Every structure is written in C-alpha cells, then in structure tokens.
Amino acid sequence: MPRLSRLLAATTLLASGTLVHSHPASQEVARQLPATGPNYRFSFGDSYSETRFNPNGTLPNPANPLGNPDAPPSGPNWVTYGTTKYNHSVVYTYNYASNGATIDDDLVEPSDPSSRTLTDQVNDFLAGAGKKPSATPWTSENSLFSIWIGMFDIEYTYFLSGNRDLFSDQLLDAEFPLVKKLYDAGARNFLFNNVAPINRTPRMLRQPSSAQAKQAEVIDGFNARLSSWIRDFGSKHTDAKIFFFDANARFTSILNNPKTYGFKDAKSYGSGDDFFWMNDFQPGSRANDYIAQVVGKDVLGNTVW
Template sequence: MTRLSIISLALLSASTVVSATNYWFSFGDSYTQTGFDPTLALPNTANPFGNPDFPGWTATGGVNWVGYVTKTYNNSVLYTYNYAYGGATIDAALVTPYQPTVKSLTDQVNQFLTGAGKKPAATPWTSSNSLFSIWIGINDIGNSYYNSGDRGAFSDTLLNAQFALVQKLYDTGARNFLFVNVPPIDRSPLMLAQAASAQTAEKTVISGFNTRLTAKVDSFKSNHTGVKTWIFDSNAQFTQILNSPTTYGFKDATSYGSAANQFWGNDYHPSTYAHKFFGQTVQTLLKGTIW
C-alpha cells in the first residue's frame, strides 16, 4: 500500500494534462462538505460539483481540500459527488451527532447506493475511473473521547462499522480508495480552551484510532481483489504545520480568523488557506494515477 510517510509541502503547480472524465465519490464531515445534494444538478463540465456553485458550502469560508483537488490539483476532468455532511459521525447509533438531521457516514453511503451506486446513465462510472474517499472520525472522537470504558475497543467498534460500509462500496464496484486519518483536533482552538487533561485524553484516543485505521486499510486491501488504497496522513501534516506555522505563511498555531495568515478559520476548522496545502498533498499522494 502506498502511504504518505514523509509529507512534502512544497507548492505544486497545477497539471495541464487532461484525460478522460473520472469520478470522485467523497464521504465525510464538515472538513470535507461542500453541500452537494444528489437530487439536484449532478456534476458537469460547467460545475464539477454539480451543486451548489463552486466552491460550495464549506466550513472554511472558501475552497476546501475537495475543491482544490477537483479544480486545480488533479490530472483529469474530475466530476465530484461529495456526500460529506457537517457534523457527521460514522453511525448515529454509535456516536450521536450534534443534531438528529445530520447525515452520518452510514446515511451518506446509503445515498450513494440508492443513486449513483446503481451506475445510472447520468453517472457512468466504472471501477477503473472512480475514486472513493472517506475522511471521518473527527466527530466520533470529539463526541466520545471523554466517555468511560475501553476507548480502544470502542475505536474498533467504530472502524468495524466504517469498513462494513467500505465493503458495500466494494460490492458495487469500488476499487480505488483514499482514506484520511483523524487530525490533531486536540490542538484546535476549541480544545486549547479546555483543560490540558482533556487535550491529552483526546490525543491518546486519536492516536489509537489512527493506528487501527491503518491496520484496517492493510487488511481490507489484502483480502479484496483488485483494490488500491492510499492513506492521507492528515495528522502528520497538521502536526508539521502547527509545529512551525510561520514556515508555511501562518502567524501562529492557535488563533483563528479569515485572514490569509490564519491556519484555523474558526475554533475547530482549518482555513481555506490551510486546505490548499491538503489539496496539494493529496495530488502528490495520488501522483502517477489517473488523478
């Protein structure tokens, strides 16, 4: 499995090579959401997001990593079906989201399975021209790390639920998977306002979850024919930037706002300027593929 162990954050220029249309089916939470509604306009040449207008409804106040990859950092015409929903957990029955209307990863995958997953004429994706990405776990951990009981065992429960959904995607023909681990949200301004003990507890749970995620990805690839997997180590990239923010043009690692020198756009979400680095890293990770 290809893994981004040492992240290069050098600025990359957009590729000018254009190949056939490819399809990106994206799942996740507010770090990924763009407000896509699969019952409205589908991705097209005029708007590769389909709906809403680019860059969509994001938590960054601007383009997020999905937007950067879709429009700039790729090697193809890319139609992006972004089912991600702000506040999402893997399964609302395991970790309750902040509102009952939030579409969990389970809900998002079911949306895909009952729509584009049937490979309708309007969305002619194939196993070879499609990428499936999942960035989830931020809210699962943020809403539960402080609970009693074996947190490692609970991470296993969460990941078992996630990979049961990955299996469903595989069964429809998905073969190319990009997984994103949980970033150090213990270092977000929201958590920095909490006690140090809370930050330490959350960091420990994140570390255990990410280790288990890597093992799950390895196992899934080993036990499924024709699968290609990539892991975007967002935790390592966040850590690298937050440890030396001025190196990347940010004023510090703790404040937030709308200025171009802010890593955090608000107290829990990276800014659009930070997301540009994430998009560049995903391009580097997938370099040499159709993406």
C-alpha cells in the same frame, strides 16, 4: 450529551498492506487514465470535507464539476481544490460528506439531527450514483472513493470512560462494512485520511491541558487501529488500489511550525490567508489548498485522476 452506542512525507498504503513512503515520480508509471471523458470522485466524511452537495440537485457538469451548490457557504476546501486545481484530468465530484457526521448514529449520535452519518452517506450513494445511471457513468477504473471520518466520533466521546481501543474497533467495525459495500458496487480506488489532531483546535485549546492530552491519546489509538483495518482490507481485496493520507502527521507538522508555512500562529482563527484555522474547529481555505496539493501531487500523483 451525544450517546456512546507528524513536515512528514505523505504515504500510500498499498493493497499488499505494506506502508511505504510515496514518491510522485514512482507513481508516474502507474495506470494512466483515458484521455477522454471525465473521471469521478465520490467523497464521504464530515465538515472537513463537505461542500453541501445535494445528490438530488444539479449533478457535476463541465460548468461546475462539483454540481451544486454554485459556491459552498464555508468556502473551498480540500475536496474543492482537489477537483478544480490539483487534478490531472476533468473530475466530477459527488460529495456526500455532511457537517458533524459520525460513522453510525447507533454508536455516536451527531449533535445535529440533520447530519448524514457515514452510513447514511453510503446508502445515499448506493441508492443513486452507485447504480451507475446514464447521468453518472463511472467505472472501477475512472473513479476514486475518499473517506475522511472520525473527528466527531472522537470529539463527542473522548472524555467517556471504558476501553477506548475496543470502542475504536466498534467504530471501525461499523465503517469497514460500508467500505465493502462500496467495493461490491465497483469501487477499486480508495483514499483514506486519518483523524487530524483536533486536540489542537482553538476549541480544544480552551479546555484544560488534561482534556487535550486525553483527546490526543484517543486520536492516536483510533488512528493506529484505522491503519490496521486498512491493511486488513487491502490484504483481503488485492485488486483494490488503496491510498492513505496521514492528515494527523501533516497537520502536526504545520501546527508545530506555522510560520514556516506562512501562517501567523497555530492557535488563532479568522478569514485571512495567514490563519490556519477558519473557525475554532476547521482549517481555513489556504490550509485546505495545501492539503489538496499534498494529496493531489504526492499521494495520488497521476495514478487515479
């Protein structure tokens, strides 16, 4: 056992800490990027984001803006589509996300020992691209740092007793010093996604309704506290531009009305475009395309890339 140690508008969380609805037109007046040279994205998270990028392998380049591998085994996800389809410039993406990742293994141990926790991922970045080598000449202005983490921290612990709000704060107290390390390295554009409603995955639908309800309660508690931590970070770092994608609300809207979005239902999974779920836990390719479109057009607009 791993150890313990809603259709809604996308939103942008401004550095002032005010949560407002995001409108693409209003974002057109924001800072425009240079017309020459690539922009950079540094992605951190779990299997919802991973592309199996190896920072010691081929780096992002004109032929493959994700660097490596040539074709992620699980197919394109929202990071892939955001890099190659719903972007407004050339974007080189360094994707440190790792399958099954948790925030820190002192709090929640990943089920796979080879998984790189968020702590590991940030340290990997700081040891390499974070030093701004000549091969990766990113700047505070031309880079975006995205973090989507927490699904497995909850998946592995939601059933445990104890003060869940306190534990959520312990998780976030491990995450946000890592965000501060990124800031200290020069990061100024941050994109945070909250925890998706994994209580509605085919995997959880096999569990009793009481377990589904318990997991949903833990997710809601974590997400509420995440929003508070993001606001606090923004208020203390007013030169940072902070974007927020309410993944939970967006997933919920789709799963409540799957046919409206072209999916057959909210429960089954498979490889076809009419399946929302690719397997019993992860959204499929077309669902990821939709997520990337919302993030790229509604949340980020032309403000970052």
